[in-house]
Amino acid sequence: MRLVFMGTPEFAVPTVDALARAGHQILAVVAQPDRPAGRGKALKAPATKAWALANRVPVLQPEKVRDGALAAALAALKPDALVVTAYGRILGRDLLTLAPLGAVNVHASLLPRWRGAAPIQWAVASGDTETGVTIMQMDEGLDTGDLLLTRTLAIGAEETAEALAPRLAALGGEAIVEALPLLAAGELVPVKQAEAEVTLAPILEKADGRLDFSRPAAELACRVRGFTPWPGAFTSLSGKVLKVHRAAALAGGAGLGPTGTVTVAGGTLRVACGGDTALELLEVQPEGKRRMAARDFVNGLPAGGLVLGA
Numbered sequence: 302m303r304l305v306f307m308g309t310p311e312f313a314v315p316t317v318d319a320l321a322r323a324g325h326q327i328l329a330v331v332a333q334p335d336r337p338a339g340r341g342k343a344l345k346a347p348a349t350k351a352w353a354l355a356n357r358v359p360v361l362q363p364e365k366v367r368d369g370a371l372a373a374a375l376a377a378l379k380p381d382a383l384v385v386t387a388y389g390r391i392l393g394r395d396l397l398t399l400a401p402l403g404a405v406n407v408h409a410s411l412l413p414r415w416r417g418a419a420p421i422q423w424a425v426a427s428g429d430t431e432t433g434v435t436i437m438q439m440d441e442g443l444d445t446g447d448l449l450l451t452r453t454l455a456i457g458a459e460e461t462a463e464a465l466a467p468r469l470a471a472l473g474g475e476a477i478v479e480a481l482p483l484l485a486a487g488e489l490v491p492v493k494q495a496e497a498e499v500t501l502a503p504i505l506e507k508a509d510g511r512l513d514f515s516r517p518a519a520e521l522a523c524r525v526r527g528f529t530p531w532p533g534a535f536t537s538l539s540g541k542v543l544k545v546h547r548a549a550a551l552a553g554g555a556g557l558g559p560t561g562t563v564t565v566a567g568g569t570l571r572v573a574c575g576g577d578t579a580l581e582l583l584e585v586q587p588e589g590k591r592r593m594a595a596r597d598f599v600n601g602l603p604a605g606g607l608v609l610g611a
Contacts, residue, residue: 302481305380305400307331311348312470313386316407318352319474320384325481327358328378331371333389334362367393375399381485384477385439389418397439402484404439407473409466410502411435411451413494416444417502421469422462424502426527428520430456432465434473436480438491447491450480461529507532514560514610518550518578536609538563538587543609546592547584553577563607568596572609 302325306317309332321327330353338345353360363371372395375383382402385392387409397404410420412435417423424432433453440446452472456465483489510532512521525534525548534545557564557573564571570582586592 302326302381302485303328303379305329305331305375305378305383306349306386307383307388307392307404308349308386309333309347309389310387312409312466313349313388314352315467315470315474316384316386316477317349319478320481321356323478327353327356328380329359329361329375331361331363331375331388334364366390366396369395372396372399382481384481386473386477391441391443392439394441397441402481405449405477405480405484406435406437406439406444406446407477408435408437408444409469409473411453412437412444412448413496413499415500415502418504420502421466422502422505422527423500424527425456425460425462425465426524428523432456432469434469434476436476445494447493449484449489449491450476452476459526461526463529505532510534512536512545512610514572514580515575517576518572518574518580521574521580522548522550538607538609541588543588544586544592545582545584546586547582549581549583551579551581553579559608561608561610563609565599565602565607568599570595570599570602 304320304325305328306320308317317327317330330349332347332349335344335346337343350360361371361374376399380400382400383396383404385404386407392404408420410424411433415423431453433451435448436450437446438449454468454472480489510528512534525545528534536543536545551571557571557579560573560575562573572580572582574580582595584592585595585598587598
């Protein structure tokens, strides 16, 4: 099948690679432009561009996708379908309709749950035990198109969003390779999304990582996993930022004091949380210092009188 692939980050690479290995002809890769990255703000190419150059596939990196120029360029290639994975832009009707099979999206959730930019992070942060990928026929909305095929994946009890992402990326590659010939043969029945079941996964903000200890500990432990590596989970101690890299919810926290109260005992660091629960901090990073086990951090801390988030 003649395909144009549209995708930008590392998550999208397994999709285009799987398509190429399955024998599909990748006519072009469309990615977002190179962006400044790192402390030096040097331009960094998208991961999909690196794949395309390594595989001698033409790359397009338009700043705009709704001025007609991209649609004209892609239409000239006469693709059978556009395949989209984490491209990062909403496509207009000219792009969605230029190929006979339209534009098909690989989305990292079980739609209609977690529509939006950060479905992996919000699934983990919300305590979901299962997620997956959805192959969707794209329309002009944000992840609102008809469902073509879904594949599920269990989320590990201690799994972070960072660890889950490559597993979902690989599953997405498998799913699109399975779906395309079925779509071409008319063997996939499009299913409308149930609007009553929609949840949103908005782009993450730095503030999402701030731990609110009035929430139950189990919820906070999920947020620590879900927001790894970015924006990261954090709080404050004595006016300085304290990053939390690993944490575990404890069965009970009664008697630890008001929410945010820290108990230091036996090399452990426990925080009183909402609903009479407690969160044990396992790995932390004080402002300006290295990441360390909580047992190393608590050395020298007073046994009481500390409050996080104050």
